[in-house]
Amino acid sequence: MSAFSDSDPALKPLEIFGAELRKHRHRAGLTQEQLAEITQFSRSLLGFIERGQRTPSRNFAQRCDDALGAGGELAHLWAQVTRAASPRWFRGWLEVEQEAHTLHSWEPLVVPGLLQTEDYARAVIRGEPGITEEQVEKAVEARLERQKIFSRRTPPMFWVVLDEGVLRRPIGGKDVLRRQLEYLQEVAELPRIGIQVVPLALGATTGTSGGFIIAQFSGSADTVYIESANHGQVTDRSEDVAAIHARYDTIRVGAYPQHVSIELIREVEKSWT
Template sequence: MVDGALSTLEFLGAELRRARRERGLNQEDLAQRITYSSSLVGMVEIGHRTPSQDFIARADAALEAGGLFERLLTLVRADAAPPWLREWISVEAEATLIRWFEPSLIPGLLQTEAYARAVLRGGGMLREAEVEQRITSRLARQAILARETPPEFVAVVDEGVLRRCVGEPAVMAEQFAHLLRVTEWSHVDLHVAPAEAGMHAGLAGAFILARTPEGGEVAHLDNPLRAHVTDRPEDVDSLQRRWESLRGEALPRRASRDLIRELAKSWT
């Protein structure tokens, strides 16, 4: 929120609350009509939870809103990504190959909703409405891996990523199950840089390389304030060398899956 302005998610919630009250309904009444919990209705109304398409469609029908809330949800999704990330999202959406290294967290395109929520809530740096909007953006970005012609996606994570508890153990158990599921896809490879590798080229920080349809390469580097996107040849060449060094340290695909499967047991 800036100077008291509502986010699009908070505006949707406020309009839902206004329409509900105009119908003379309390939250429990609306919840019963759309067969969702009253607590979820309340969370949506204060902008602390992004509603699903089904929730919105039912609310539109129950409140005879003429599609208002479906239109507002479209705006929420369009506005979900932080402005500084939107350039990269457009690159990512068109990429034919994505190579991603993460030393601290599961790569965003492979995160479950619960894991992403725990990451974004960590440290208390974001308001709940901002957390929800970023989750909406992150989950929408993941759709590229499930489309008819997905990019080839290759990720390397440090073993510490798999041992770090983010959220509750149940969140980690779900995340590991998701990793094992998506890495069965032929276009998704996940490799682990094992602890015994010691110091390696990736410890300087996370980075992503995306190959464009024209064959060019674009790089993404993140920091706590904003994303840095570059296609400068010297930057890309440096990161490509770093990537090749990391791949040399990482376990092969099958050995990585075996390690992920073994570590999954520690979260159940």
């Protein structure tokens, strides 16, 4: 059972993390000053985090976990904190994503979050109107945490179809995009990730209305996530799932095969040098 389940429901996730950190510190017989010296974080930052007033980084959680002998509890709790920081409408999809054995993604505008580099993700998230730098960093941490599904013993199959415009849109500047395109070439070599590109010359409009992801499971119906300007929709309604499958199949028919797609990615990446 998670620390969230055992705690006062009125407490916020950051307060729960702070309370757990303080509990483990006391159990280890350390003062804030001593823990700060061991972890090389400032005492003031430790104080803010123990009071639930600052969001810990992944590095902070892991170093405190190691220093206090918490057995992975703080690192695990950090993942729950970042999950709780996600919009409510997206949390349902995070659960779906964790359980799926296969994911099919269509993206007409940006590289899908599961394959974004840290700098590219930061640039994408900064485009949200009114977002603060602290919110940006929290969202980046959460996005990188999602990508850990590919580090599991049996990661999901992930089939991605991108519009060619994604490769040519300099999000974050040419250096950030170049590194992102290099990373796509790297992950495409993994046996459970496939990448195809729909050429601009095709002129198709089937997928221009927005991106989506199809999640498939063993023994249960598919679920889809459909992007929109304000928030996405997660649904397993048979009519919606069937419509998205039909749209995905139509888009994928016009895509280059993987080996041609990767060569195109390589050519575009060189053009940004």
